[in-house]
Amino acid sequence: MSSTNGTIQSAALALEDPTLGTQPNPLFSPAVIADIQEKAHLGRYRLRGFGARRELPSLDDLTVIPAGLSRMALEGYREHCSAKTVIGTRAEVPLTLDIPIGIAGMSYGALSATAKTALGLGATAVGTFTTTGDGGMLDAEREASKQLVYQCLPSRYGFTVQDLQRADAVEIVVGQGAKPGTGGLLLGAKVSGEVAEARTLPPGVDQRSPVRHPDWLGPDDLVIKIEELREATQGRIPIMVKLGAARVVDDVRLAVKSGADAVVLDGMEGGTAASPEMLMDHTGIPTMAAVVEARRALDSMGEVSEGVQLVVSGGIRHGVDVAKLLALGADAVTIGTAALIALNCNKPVFAEDYAALGTAPGACHHCHTGRCPVGVATQDPELEGRLDLEQAATRTKHLLQALTMEVQMLARACGKSSVHHLSPEDLRALSPSASAMTGIPLAGTAIPT
Amino acid sequence: MCGIAAVWYADPAGGPLGADLSRMLGRLAHRGHDGSGVGLASPEGLVEVHKTAEGPAELAAEHALETRTGSHGVGHVRMATETAVDAARAHPFTAPGHPEVCVVHNGHVTNAEQLRFALERRGVHFSTDNDSEVIAAYIDAGLSDGHPLEDILRRSIDELDGTFSYVVMTPEALGVARDRFAAKSLMVAETDDWTAICSEGRGLPGTGWRRREVGAGEVRTWRR
Amino acid sequence: MATVTERDIDCADLSTREINTLLRGLADGDQVRLTNLDARHNIAVGLHGKVQITIDGDAGYYVAGLCDGPDVVVTGHAGNGAAENLQSGSLTVAGDVGAGLAATMRGGRAVVAGSTGARAGVLMKGGDVLVGGSVGAFSCFMMQRGRMVICGDAGEHLGDSLYEGKIYVGGEIASLGADAQAAPATAEEEAELRAHCEAHGITPPPSFTAVTSMRTLYSFDAGAWKSGD
Numbered sequence: 001m002s003s004t005n006g007t008i009q010s011a012a013l014a015l016e017d018p019t020l021g022t023q024p025n026p027l028f029s030p031a032v033i034a035d036i037q038e039k040a041h042l043g044r045y046r047l048r049g050f051g052a053r054r055e056l057p058s059l060d061d062l063t064v065i066p067a068g069l070s071r072m073a074l075e076g077y078r079e080h081c082s083a084k085t086v087i088g089t090r091a092e093v094p095l096t097l098d099i100p101i102g103i104a105g106m107s108y109g110a111l112s113a114t115a116k117t118a119l120g121l122g123a124t125a126v127g128t129f130t131t132t133g134d135g136g137m138l139d140a141e142r143e144a145s146k147q148l149v150y151q152c153l154p155s156r157y158g159f160t161v162q163d164l165q166r167a168d169a170v171e172i173v174v175g176q177g178a179k180p181g182t183g184g185l186l187l188g189a190k191v192s193g194e195v196a197e198a199r200t201l202p203p204g205v206d207q208r209s210p211v212r213h214p215d216w217l218g219p220d221d222l223v224i225k226i227e228e229l230r231e232a233t234q235g236r237i238p239i240m241v242k243l244g245a246a247r248v249v250d251d252v253r254l255a256v257k258s259g260a261d262a263v264v265l266d267g268m269e270g271g272t273a274a275s276p277e278m279l280m281d282h283t284g285i286p287t288m289a290a291v292v293e294a295r296r297a298l299d300s301m302g303e304v305s306e307g308v309q310l311v312v313s314g315g316i317r318h319g320v321d322v323a324k325l326l327a328l329g330a331d332a333v334t335i336g337t338a339a340l341i342a343l344n345c346n347k348p349v350f351a352e353d354y355a356a357l358g359t360a361p362g363a364c365h366h367c368h369t370g371r372c373p374v375g376v377a378t379q380d381p382e383l384e385g386r387l388d389l390e391q392a393a394t395r396t397k398h399l400l401q402a403l404t405m406e407v408q409m410l411a412r413a414c415g416k417s418s419v420h421h422l423s424p425e426d427l428r429a430l431s432p433s434a435s436a437m438t439g440i441p442l443a444g445t446a447i448p449t
Numbered sequence: 450m451c452g453i454a455a456v457w458y459a460d461p462a463g464g465p466l467g468a469d470l471s472r473m474l475g476r477l478a479h480r481g482h483d484g485s486g487v488g489l490a491s492p493e494g495l496v497e498v499h500k501t502a503e504g505p506a507e508l509a510a511e512h513a514l515e516t517r518t519g520s521h522g523v524g525h526v527r528m529a530t531e532t533a534v535d536a537a538r539a540h541p542f543t544a545p546g547h548p549e550v551c552v553v554h555n556g557h558v559t560n561a562e563q564l565r566f567a568l569e570r571r572g573v574h575f576s577t578d579n580d581s582e583v584i585a586a587y588i589d590a591g592l593s594d595g596h597p598l599e600d601i602l603r604r605s606i607d608e609l610d611g612t613f614s615y616v617v618m619t620p621e622a623l624g625v626a627r628d629r630f631a632a633k634s635l636m637v638a639e640t641d642d643w644t645a646i647c648s649e650g651r652g653l654p655g656t657g658w659r660r661r662e663v664g665a666g667e668v669r670t671w672r673r
Numbered sequence: 674m675a676t677v678t679e680r681d682i683d684c685a686d687l688s689t690r691e692i693n694t695l696l697r698g699l700a701d702g703d704q705v706r707l708t709n710l711d712a713r714h715n716i717a718v719g720l721h722g723k724v725q726i727t728i729d730g731d732a733g734y735y736v737a738g739l740c741d742g743p744d745v746v747v748t749g750h751a752g753n754g755a756a757e758n759l760q761s762g763s764l765t766v767a768g769d770v771g772a773g774l775a776a777t778m779r780g781g782r783a784v785v786a787g788s789t790g791a792r793a794g795v796l797m798k799g800g801d802v803l804v805g806g807s808v809g810a811f812s813c814f815m816m817q818r819g820r821m822v823i824c825g826d827a828g829e830h831l832g833d834s835l836y837e838g839k840i841y842v843g844g845e846i847a848s849l850g851a852d853a854q855a856a857p858a859t860a861e862e863e864a865e866l867r868a869h870c871e872a873h874g875i876t877p878p879p880s881f882t883a884v885t886s887m888r889t890l891y892s893f894d895a896g897a898w899k900s901g902d
Contacts (some may be wrong), residue, residue: 024877046882156777156796159758161719161739188892200817202836206893210815214734214795215754215776217632218612220450220480220528220555220648224714228735228754231693232719248532254450255526257482631791631810634753634772650752650771651712651733660750660769662790665810665829 088238122396269315319406
């Protein structure tokens with residue numbers, strides 16, 4: 001070995017794998033480097049919209065196993081397969097739906113009035129419900145929606161007894177899958193004059209909603225809160241409780257013990273219009289695991305949970321996701337992000353406006369900026385004008401219809417005349433982790449008896 | 450999460466403790482259906498604990514609470530949050546090894562596992578996985594170290610994290626503490642003859658007395 | 674002239690639902706007195722009528738909650754969440770109130786002769802609250818609009834993160850919350866507040882401190898935000 005520094009250095013260089021020179025470091029990837037440098041610039045955590053962007057254990061690791069000889073498949077194009085769904089059966093007037101898919105809560109404020117109204121029209125056209133959000137109930141949304149779920153959120157923005165009494169169900173929001181344990185966020189660019197007035201806020205403020213409800217702080221007080229809402233609605237409509245999937249078993253049990261007629265569970269893939277970025281990718285439980293835990297929690301309770309329905313949401317993309325969730329124990333599901341995509345979210349139009357946001361169609365997550373190029377997540381009248389109400393409503397209807405057809409197709413293939421007859425035994429797992437998470441046997445491990 | 454009741458009679462000879470507590474618990478029954486229990490102190494300095502996975506009516510019947518007198522006591526109805534529903538996890542929780550120190554708690558202590566570890570290193574053997582048992586052991590450890598009850602409760606405001614309104618009783622004292630978030634309601638009514646503490650005002654005996662909420666981070670003790 | 678009903682309703686044998694259904698069926702101007710209510714929760718909830726309801730004795734949680742119009746009087750104490758989300762009308766309590774008085778209140782008036790627990794006026798969005806005694810911690814947390822007048826003392830973190838609205842305190846303030854600032858009330862305000870207290874049979878304190886928002890939390894780090902994400 002040479003005794004000079006220069007020689008030692010060159011020897012070390014010679015030992016290095018020459019292909020590393022241009023390969024990004026997998027730990028400190030370009031995205032991580034950009035994130036660190038952005039935070040070093042901002043001095044605070046980063047915000048964005050949309051939802052989780054990392055790969056998570058997903059429903060793709062399950063497969064549906066249709067009928068063959070052991071059981072008979074139903075004729076896909078002819079034989080009846082019911083998709084009728086009832087939520088809140090303990091109430092005098094439950095939500096009675098033609099399909100097992102509803103539209104999740106998204107606020108007027110996060111979304112434009114046109115988008116909210118289109119969702120209502122589309123849902124109504126296929127006999128399902130839509131849900132208000134953290135900005136009160138719009139008249140146009142109420143008129144458009146035959147069945148409208150009214151959210152009761154910690155902020156109580158725009159919450160009135162009149163709207164409560166014209167709702168078809170109430171959803172008390174404890175958390176959401178994208179960011180359980182934290183409050184809502186609506187940045188000033190979207191707090192327009194109308195939105196500010198609906199929320200009793202000064203226009204243009206960065207609205208940061210409380211995480212806790214103001215008038216009850218635990219399930220014991222929630223018992224009384226639910227009774228209050230029942231008194232105000234005379235027991236007519238279902239009172240549901242929405243949870244972000246985290247401590248699922250405990251929280252589902254407590255929601256039931258508090259008197260909820262239905263539990264709405266939002267997995268960590270659930271979307272949001274604005275959130276601290278880290279929360280979306282690193283808090284909560286994936287939808288696939290959450291539904292299993294929730295079903296077990298409900299089934300472990302005996303009579304108390306009888307007639308309590310489980311509604312599941314969070315990252316649902318197509319009818320196969322819906323079918324798998326129904327098989328794993330959901331009574332119904334809701335879609336949020338997928339519905340917005342039907343409205344035009346991330347559609348390759350107005351590409352220059354995506355570019356101005358530093359993004360491109362197919363990759364946009366700029367809901368929080370209020371500069372939504374397709375008029376969905378904005379309060380800018382010009383952008384909102386790009387969303388044609390009737391066409392948007394038709395696309396919503398079509399998506400809901402297509403998803404339902406996919407679920408029915410799978411149910412028929414499994415020999416079921418109702419989508420609600422799908423069960424865990426209609427599934428196999430494709431990965432050990434999906435099998436471990438769901439209790440579904442790994443494909444190839446079935447033992448002949 | 451739960452409902453709490455407690456009674457302290459000014460006269461050391463005591464009063465109709467069992468009847469008072471079961472009446473209060475009956476009016477809190479909606480706050481939890483996962484168990485109930487009472488701790489009863491006699492003027493002779495004995496503390497008795499009865500608990501069940503059933504409700505307050507069954508508890509009262511089983512232990513003839515209507516007939517029981519005492520100098521002070523605590524009661525509880527339970528809505529289980531994170532641990533199993535059974536009689537062992539109903540309240541009151543007694544301190545491991547010192548059944549005369551007993552606690553009823555409403556809320557959830559979020560650093561209970563760290564406190565449990567620290568107490569286990571001192572030699573405490575817990576009988577459940579419940580956070581409320583940790584509070585009983587925490588207070589007992591302070592008493593064993595010779596600290597006055599009020600000081601221990603005051604320190605607990607800083608050292609217990611999360612939400613808690615709790616009442617602790619020993620043969621000669623009663624103490625109450627509420628977390629700094631003032632999360633779980635605790636109402637107090639006082640006359641010259643008695644003090645009553647309850648999660649809800651409607652559980653307090655009679656009407657016409659002034660009542661006030663225990664404040665955020667507030668601690669109070671009563672002692673003979 | 675419209676017929677006005679004045680009557681007593683003995684609640685001893687009525688369910689909460691039955692009581693509220695009776696109250697909902699009253700015509701504007703009707704006056705009723707509820708007896709033997711036993712401090713039950715959720716009474717006079719979800720009402721719109723301009724009716725006058727007197728509760729003889731104590732009321733439970735959420736009395737006059739989710740209402741738009743009625744005038745409710747409680748001759749005893751009231752529980753948590755009294756006058757919650759009140760839109761118009763009033764709640765008058767002769768005794769004390771638990772936590773969360775007038776939470777998310779939007780309009781109308783709440784008058785409490787005694788004291789209240791924590792979080793009085795939390796998320797208030799309008800209306801007028803008058804407390805003869807003191808209020809607990811976190812009162813007027815994230816208040817958005819309206820007025821809260823406290824003749825006695827205020828607990829810790831008064832007016833934390835309030836947006837708009839005005840708080841007046843006659844006694845001591847244990848501590849102000851983030852973004853809240855205190856200044857002596859003006860002579861004009863003092864005169865108005867004295868008259869306001871007296872009009873509701875409450876003895877005004879010698880002087881008031883006004884608490885308002887510093888508005889430093891309106892923007893979530895605005896400067897940095899504008900640089901884009």
